[in-house]
Amino acid sequence: MTAGENGAMTPIANPIRVAEAPAPSAIGIPSGSQRIAWSIRDLPELLLSVGSVRPLLVIDTGAVQASGLRPELDELLSPAEVRLFDAFTPNPRCEEVAEAILAAADHDADAVVAIGGGSCLDVAKVAAMGARAPEHAHAIARGEAKPPQDTLPIIAAPTTAGTGSEATHFAAVYIGERKVSIGDPRMRPGSVILDVALHLSMPAMLAAQTGCDALGQALESIWAVGSTPASIQSATAAAERIVPSLAPSVTTGEIDARREMMVGAHLAGRAIDISKTTAAHALSYQLTQRFGIAHGHAVALTLGHIGAWNAGAFGDDCIDPRGPADVRDRVSLAASLLGVSPEGMPGAVRALLSKIGLPTTLKEAGVDAGAIADMASRVDPVRLSNNPRRFTGEELEALLHRAYNGD
Numbered sequence: 001m002t003a004g005e006n007g008a009m010t011p012i013a014n015p016i017r018v019a020e021a022p023a024p025s026a027i028g029i030p031s032g033s034q035r036i037a038w039s040i041r042d043l044p045e046l047l048l049s050v051g052s053v054r055p056l057l058v059i060d061t062g063a064v065q066a067s068g069l070r071p072e073l074d075e076l077l078s079p080a081e082v083r084l085f086d087a088f089t090p091n092p093r094c095e096e097v098a099e100a101i102l103a104a105a106d107h108d109a110d111a112v113v114a115i116g117g118g119s120c121l122d123v124a125k126v127a128a129m130g131a132r133a134p135e136h137a138h139a140i141a142r143g144e145a146k147p148p149q150d151t152l153p154i155i156a157a158p159t160t161a162g163t164g165s166e167a168t169h170f171a172a173v174y175i176g177e178r179k180v181s182i183g184d185p186r187m188r189p190g191s192v193i194l195d196v197a198l199h200l201s202m203p204a205m206l207a208a209q210t211g212c213d214a215l216g217q218a219l220e221s222i223w224a225v226g227s228t229p230a231s232i233q234s235a236t237a238a239a240e241r242i243v244p245s246l247a248p249s250v251t252t253g254e255i256d257a258r259r260e261m262m263v264g265a266h267l268a269g270r271a272i273d274i275s276k277t278t279a280a281h282a283l284s285y286q287l288t289q290r291f292g293i294a295h296g297h298a299v300a301l302t303l304g305h306i307g308a309w310n311a312g313a314f315g316d317d318c319i320d321p322r323g324p325a326d327v328r329d330r331v332s333l334a335a336s337l338l339g340v341s342p343e344g345m346p347g348a349v350r351a352l353l354s355k356i357g358l359p360t361t362l363k364e365a366g367v368d369a370g371a372i373a374d375m376a377s378r379v380d381p382v383r384l385s386n387n388p389r390r391f392t393g394e395e396l397e398a399l400l401h402r403a404y405n406g407d
């Protein structure tokens with residue numbers, strides 16, 4: 001693979017094909033409710049397995065075109081009666097999601113196939129949930145109603161190694177500026193296609209930003225109040241892949257690193273599907289809204305500081321019912337995956353950001369120091385409640401100042 005003028009990678013043929021694909025368990029993907037395939041060429045078989053002949057195809061047109069796989073995809077789907085839906089933007093708006101529901105209903109779709117980044121997958125997941133209740137399309141798309149009807153099977157193929165949406169039961173939809181998380185177990189895709197050929201076209205900057213999201217999800221999941229032994233296992237396996245692969249997946253875009261990131265992001269998705277995320281994600285939303293910092297990058301800018309903070313859980317400020325010693329053990333595990341002690345986490349994440357060409361502090365990223373106090377006072381308390389160590393407003397402000405200065 002070679003990098004073009006704009007940093008985009010020229011796709012090459014997918015070296016993992018069905019015959020040689022490892023069993024998911026062999027690469028650390030726990031057996032479970034999701035069927036994993038390794039090539040877009042498995043799509044006809046997956047459609048057959050869910051009895052689909054009339055799928056709604058929700059695709060991120062830009063991503064699929066960039067991958068060079070569009071002709072192959074059209075051929076693979078030619079026996080089916082396919083309705084295409086691609087009228088959505090990154091960070092999809094509820095109106096676009098409602099249109100996807102209506103398209104699925106109008107087509108009388110019997111499954112939804114999603115090929116794209118997290119935005120595309122989220123549109124498809126809500127469309128599958130709402131397809132049999134089009135009269136409630138707008139309420140479902142706003143997260144205000146859940147249909148009692150059967151929902152459609154979902155086959156999801158991510159094209160970014162970031163959100164892990166193909167593994168989760170939630171979807172992010174935007175109502176104006178407000179992000180709404182819609183959750184329903186029926187939205188967890190039953191089939192997943194992890195095809196590295198869909199990832200090779202990611203420009204370096206996209207690989208960097210989305211890769212940071214996956215890194216944050218993996219590490220935060222380990223110390224989350226909602227973590228379980230199963231989620232910690234997935235999150236650990238995720239971080240073991242992501243930490244060494246993130247930099248090469250960005251700087252050289254080489255296929256092995258992109259594949260490791262693809263699997264790592266999927267495992268991180270499995271982990272947060274159980275545990276949810278913590279303070280680094282809670283803080284990221286304002287950094288994105290106010291200063292336009294890409295989501296994954298915004299997460300990474302406070303990630304190491306949150307880890308170091310959580311390592312200081314000793315007494316009453318510990319929210320996790322398993323107690324402070326258990327929290328500290330899990331933070332130590334997360335830090336060891338970065339190759340450092342908990343105090344070294346801010347520096348380790350900064351070093352990683354530097355390697356992938358992203359600003360390493362809030363200051364470098366263009367945050368206005370004068371906004372820090374206001375940001376600290378507006379963090380969503382629900383999201384913060386999954387962080388194992390409590391913050392006072394002053395403590396949160398102090399942490400943001402450390403992330404600003406790179407202390």
Ligand SMILES: NC(=O)c1ccc[n+]([C@@H]2O[C@H](COP(=O)([O-])OP(=O)(O)OC[C@H]3O[C@@H](n4cnc5c(N)ncnc54)[C@H](O)[C@@H]3O)[C@@H](O)[C@H]2O)c1
Nearest residue numbers: 062063090091117118119159160163165168170172201202
């Ligand atoms: N459902 C979940 O569990 C979950 C978790 C985290 C985030 N999210 C949501 O996911 C969305 C972000 O998703 P994302 O970070 O994957 O980005 P994205 O889907 O918004 O895509 C960003 C851009 O990258 C392009 N792109 C995607 N894949 C490409 C490829 N292979 N080659 C070239 N270009 C490509 C897209 O066309 C788009 O322009 C947000 O709305 C976020 O809130 C969902």
